[in-house]
Structures are given as structure tokens and as C-alpha cells.
Amino acid sequence: MIIITVQNGDSLYSIARRYGTTVEKIVKDNELSGTALAVGETLVILQPRTVYRVERGDNLYSIAQKFGVALGDLWRNNPSLGGKTDLRVGEVLTIVPEERLTDREVSVNAYVYPNVDRDVLRKTLPYLTYLTLFSYRTEEDGELIGIDDEELIELARGYGVAPIMLVSSLSERGTFSPELAEEFLSNAAARQMLIEEIATTLTRKRYAGVEVDFEYVPAEVAEEYVQFIRDLRARLAPSGYEVFVSLSPKTSDDQVGLLYEGHDYAGMGEAADKTFLMTYEWGYTYGPPMAVSPVNKVTEVIDYAVGEIPSQKIVMGVPNYGYDWKLPFVAGESRARSLGNVEAVALAKEKRARIEYDEVSAAPYFRYFERENGTAVEHVVWFENANSVEALIRLVESFDLDGIGIWTAMKYFPQLWLVLNATYPIRKILS
Helix, strand or coil: CEEEECCCCCCHHHHHHHCCCCHHHHHHHHCCCCCCCCCCCEEEECCCCEEEECCCCCCHHHHHHHHCCCHHHHHHHCHHHCCCCCCCCCCEEEEECCCCCCCCCEEEEEEECCCCCHHHHHHHHHHCCEEEEEEEEECCCCCEECCCCHHHHHHHHHCCCEEEEEEECECCCCCECHHHHHHHHCCHHHHHHHHHHHHHHHHHHCCCEEEEECCCCCHHHHHHHHHHHHHHHHHHHHHCCEEEEEECCCCCCCCCCHHHHCCCHHHHHHHCCEEEECCCCCCCCCCCCCCCCCHHHHHHHHHHHHHHCCHHHEEEEEECCEEEEECCCCCCCCCCEEECHHHHHHHHHHCCCCCEEECCCCEEEEEEEEEECCEEEEEEEECCCHHHHHHHHHHHHHHCCCEEEEECCCCCCHHHHHHHHHHCCECCCCC
8 A cells, every 4th residue: 555645746647657556456456536636635545455457257256266266255345336236347456455454354334323324334343343323212210211322233243243233321312421421330220221222232143242332421420330340241151242431531540520520430441341432523513623632632542541451452443534613713613624634635635725744733724715705715624634543553563452443434535435445454243
């Protein structure tokens, strides 16, 4: 894999000739919507070792059998298939990709809502170990409020992906409730009731495990939260279910703030099977413009985490989105617009903006102007590209972590999956 950054004067033709490939392949691999390029845009150049041109009478199963490869490998190496089996005569398939950057196997989780586009999901599933469905929620008394998830569970299992049930402390309004978390965690009977409801649901719906995501947990019930996860794991472990817990991105034991104080890293590292570090949202809707997951900040969190939690229990969060801020930023008033990474590059092209790259945060950004009521208003957009994705996911190897979790997989970002597939073998726990 080669990641290039488009320079002034570059064209798809000149880039293809420089790297001994074709315009068609670059467009296909990166899923470009046209031939226009933005200065600063990244492109992933893949140079497979074995390819095959589809002939009349071929199907995906016969090709997999002919070359002794798994169907999932063909989907991962050929994202244009969309996780489907349809083929066109003359289509060129990658059978054996170029050698990966490391042979270290990693787990890959992705989070989706029940309304995820099914075509996006099918295209994503071949790259996943787990698919986590967001979100069941609990009431103060431990009653479990469900979601419409049966179709997604079966779809995940059809691709050999382990479906994970997520239980949160979201309120009916869709926001995380400190009051709900405190009342529930303070009630031993409610905790036990929820544990039993989770156990029943996992079995009935054929989930492979559960993730608990309680945010803004008051410090007063931090110990009760750890005990809840400990009791949940003790109840589910005999049946082979995994227990994950989501943790806010802390950098010290005594970090101040409601987001952090109720999350005991050491306690959760002992109580849960795996911990998901929510290493994103430094740049966020109401905050000042900056990278969503600055690699320097993410590194600080992981450096602290591995001192409290066994590294093989840690899953690092990776964002699949960016933000567009109007300038100047005004605290308490400004509100950034969320946008997908593909959408961000399209916007840069539309506005003829030059994409820059911040070396400290290892993240791309660009500025543009838009007229509003006759006035030119400046915007700044921070997002993810192939370079920022590689910088983030290489931390998994550096810190010997279990893997990554993508928040969220509601939009398809081709370069994310190209870089991941070219870097790590992906662990599969279901046949």
C-alpha cells in the first residue's frame, strides 16, 4: 500500500503512470466520483500480487474455490463487490493482495444504529470481527428497553461477524443521564434485574456478547459500576458471552469532570473482558475547531490506559466523521456541523480548497468561504483521511492493543477499510 498526497499539477493520469497502475484502478479502489482532485487529498495505491479477470460462467464461489481463498477475503480485497456475489464478465478481481504491513491479527468492531443502510452494512461486514448495535437502554429499575435488531443480527452472522448488544444509560430524550445512572447503579435489585434481562436477550436473539455504555457516571457510584460489570461477566461467562465496557478517554486517575470521574480504568480492566476507549470527540459539535481524534491526545490516553488495563483488553476508538465549523468560534454559541469523510473531500473540491495536514494531531483540515446574507463567512473543516487513519490504527501495534472500534459505520469511508485491510489481518471468531 502506498498513500500519496495530491500535489499541485497532479492528475489521476500522472499519478497512475508514476506508480505503474491505471486510472481505472485508482478510481475503483478509492471509489472516486470523478477525476477531479483536490490538492492535499489522499489516494491509496494498491499493487496486488495476483489478479483474475472474470470469465463467462464464473461465480464468486467458484473463483474462491479455484484459488483456495475464503469468500470473505475476496470481499475485503475487492470492496467494489459490496459484500455481494454479483460479478461482471471482464471484471478484474484481486485474489492475493500485496503483503500486509504487519502480520499481527487485530479485532475490528463497528457501531451502527438499526436504521443503517443495508448496502453500506454489507460492504462493511467483511472487515469486522464484531458488529455492535446501538442501543438498548435501561430504566432506573433495571427494565431493559429493546430495539429492532433481529435482521441486523442475522445479517452479521451471515458474514461471520459476532453481533454485540449495547446497553446504555440514555434517557428517553436520547441523552446520557447522570441521574439515571446513579439511581440504577445505587440499586442492587435493579442491577440484578438488568443482568438477568440481558442474559435472556442474548440467548433469545443470538447475540455473541454485550457492551455497557454508561456515560457521565457520578463518582459516587464508580465502585457500584465496576461491581455491576463484574457481576454481569460472572453471570454470562459460563455461557461464553463476552462483556465489553465503554470508557471515556482519561489520562489520569484523578481527572476532573463528570465524563471521567465515574469510570475506573483499573476496576473495569479487571471486571470486563474488553474495554472500548472512546478516543474521539476532542473536536466536537460545541467545542473549538480541532481534530476529532488528534493522535497526540489519543496516545496520551492509551499510555495511561495500558498502565491500568491489560493491553489485550483494550479496543481503541476510531472516528468515521469530521466537523465543519463557522468562524470565528464563539464558546456557548457556535455549533459545528457533522459530515462524513467522503463528504468533506467533496466539499473541498467544490470550494476549491487546499487540504492541509497538521503533523502534531496527524489530521487533515481545510478552510473555505461561503456567502451568507451577502457576507463571506469563513469555515474550517477537520476530518479523517488515509494518512490520519494509518497514524491512528498503527497505535494498536505500538501498544499491543486488542484492536479498534469504528464510531460509526453508518457511512462508508473507502480509505478507512483500504488502509486497515492493507495493514492488519482481521480476526474472525465466528465461522
